[in-house]
Amino acid sequence: MAPDPLPAVLPGGPDEAWHQRMRLERELHDGPALRLSALALRLGLLSHRSQDPEIAEGISGVQDELHAVLQELRDLAGKLYPPLLDEAGLGPALRQVAEHTDAPIAIVDSEERFGPALEGATYFALAECLAALPVGAPAVEVAISREGDELVLAVTGLEPGATGRLQETARSLGGVTTVGPSSEVTVRIPCA
Structure with missing residues (x-):
């Protein structure tokens, strides 16, 4: 489910990389x-006006x-x-990932925002961990909060080895x- 990431750092820095992702998503949408949607509508009108059933x-x-x-393009843009x-933050976006996973996942979220670069990097790392859960995996909980100037993620129900991408992202x-x-993995990342 998680896509191969674009480079984390571009000439303008990490924030610029995530802003570029956001721009690309909007440009595709x-x-x-929009042009494909308009073409589909026009074809629908032509179909209704056609006298020939084969046409x-x-x-x-x-x-x-x-x-x-159009659906493939939307899926690509979402990746x-x-x-x-962008609209609602890390918690709602991860809940959307959890809905498409075959394991029970609870996202507990303080609804705080952490900036596009931090939210983007964290989202893709966690999405990769969650998407790799096998069918029938035990319940997983991800708690997202702010403590001082840090984003804190507490992940329970995943083996620490299954959070390698998240740990790597945190270090970077x-x-x-x-x-x-109890194998709870806690990640603390500065919110600077």
């Missing part, structure tokens, strides 16, 4: 996706293909930078990871 059926087939391409992450952002006695 506002450009090609109407052919138009309907092309319209179905346009809808499929660049999920619109919900100047954060630290601790593993508690």
